[in-house]
Amino acid sequence: MTDKEISWKNKFLNKLLVGDSAELLKEIPNDSIHMIITSPPYFQQRDYGIKEAIGNEKEVEEYIDNLIKVFKECVRIIRPDGHIVFNIGDKYKNGSLLLVPWRFAIEVLNRFSDLKLINVITWVKLNPTPRQYKKRLVSATEPFFDFVKSEDYYFDIDSFLSIHSLLKRKKNNHNNSKIGERYFELIEKSGLTPEQKKKAIKELNKVIREVKEGKIAGFRMKIKGIHALPFGGQEGGRKIQLEKNGFTIIRILGKDLKRDVIESPVETIKGIKHPAIFPEFIIGELIKLLSPSKGIVLDPFVGSGTTAAVAKKLGRYYIGMDINPKYIEYAKKRVKTIQTILEYIV
Numbered sequence: 091m092t093d094k095e096i097s098w099k100n101k102f103l104n105k106l107l108v109g110d111s112a113e114l115l116k117e118i119p120n121d122s123i124h125m126i127i128t129s130p131p132y133f134q135q136r137d138y139g140i141k142e143a144i145g146n147e148k149e150v151e152e153y154i155d156n157l158i159k160v161f162k163e164c165v166r167i168i169r170p171d172g173h174i175v176f177n178i179g180d181k182y183k184n185g186s187l188l189l190v191p192w193r194f195a196i197e198v199l200n201r202f203s204d205l206k207l208i209n210v211i212t213w214v215k216l217n218p219t220p221r222q223y224k225k226r227l228v229s230a231t232e233p234f235f236d237f238v239k240s241e242d243y244y245f246d247i248d249s250f251l252s253i254h255s256l257l258k259r260k261k262n263n264h265n266n267s268k269i270g271e272r273y274f275e276l277i278e279k280s281g282l283t284p285e286q287k288k289k290a291i292k293e294l295n296k297v298i299r300e301v302k303e304g305k306i307a308g309f310r311m312k313i314k315g316i317h318a319l320p321f322g323g324q325e326g327g328r329k330i331q332l333e334k335n336g337f338t339i340i341r342i343l344g345k346d347l348k349r350d351v352i353e354s355p356v357e358t359i360k361g362i363k364h365p366a367i368f369p370e371f372i373i374g375e376l377i378k379l380l381s382p383s384k385g386i387v388l389d390p391f392v393g394s395g396t397t398a399a400v401a402k403k404l405g406r407y408y409i410g411m412d413i414n415p416k417y418i419e420y421a422k423k424r425v426k427t428i429q430t431i432l433e434y435i436v
């Protein structure tokens with residue numbers, strides 16, 4: 091390691107720092123961070139108690155300009171295989187949504203033409219603020235924009251929402267013994283030749299195994315003389331199979347579909363007085379999806395320290411910044427309670 095590398099790592103790695111992130115980020119070298127995930131202060135939404143804090147601007151354009159100053163540094167320091175994830179909330183002004191998150195995302199794509207926006211992951215809040223309006227619905231979603239610098243980005247899709255899919259699979263398992271049962275009877279009843287019946291049963295057993303192992307969500311079987319013949323487009327190939335083999339199997343790949351939606355309640359943490367805490371569950375899922383084990387995860391608006399706490403839990407290095415010293419104090423206490431998996435030693 092060079093002296094320069096040692097000195098920035100000593101200052102930043104596994105640290106929570108007080109300061110303006112647009113300035114602090116300047117001390118981090120190019121292409122050095124695996125993942126940035128953050129939720130900047132929303133526009134005119136909350137008073138974080140510091141006059142210079144982002145979010146208190148008079149006009150939305152000025153707010154976005156200030157965010158872009160921080161974002162520009164994020165682009166510089168993120169590795170070519172890294173991700174920059176920004177979660178931003180919207181705001182009503184004179185009864186109309188300002189579309190703040192989308193203005194930000196469009197501005198980013200306009201200014202940084204090399205960046206790609208690969209996903210907008212929608213957080214569905216299971217317990218939105220219970221404030222009912224007479225003439226509009228309660229907002230219960232927020233976007234997480236996922237930007238990358240190159241096509242060669244890290245992406246561990248199997249780790250995303252994997253516990254959920256496992257639980258779901260378990261729930262469905264009790265019906266496993268009956269999967270495909272009726273098709274055996276239909277094959278027997280059909281006018282297929284003995285050879286065709288043998289092949290149909292073999293293929294049916296194979297596809298049933300795929301469902302039981304969770305490789306596919308389900309299947310349909312069509313048997314000549316029993317089911318209507320499909321026609322046209324992609325089904326044309328199936329028609330040929332039906333003619334030739336006397337049956338065709340349509341696999342349904344849906345069960346483990348990884349959708350760009352994540353459901354979680356809004357969180358508050360006992361003893362932490364911060365008005366906009368990230369749900370640990372969402373941050374954990376995104377950290378597992380978008381950063382490698384022992385990677386560096388940075389949050390330039392760390393607030394109560396959620397990103398740092400979750401990164402530490404998951405065996406990543408963390409860097410957190412916040413302009414408000416009070417929040418950094420909370421964050422330090424919170425992160426301290428987590429068992430250390432990684433310690434940076436020079």
Ligand SMILES: C[S@@+](CC[C@H](N)C(=O)[O-])C[C@H]1O[C@@H](n2cnc3c(N)ncnc32)[C@H](O)[C@@H]1O
Pocket residue numbers: 109110111112128129130131132138142143144364366367368369390391392393394395396397411412413414417
């Ligand atoms: C929405 S909160 C982040 C909450 C955080 N995700 C959590 O889980 O607690 C935004 C934070 O940005 C901080 N902030 C505002 N302007 C800042 C700036 N210029 N530099 C660094 N932090 C700033 C605020 O003090 C606030 O804690």
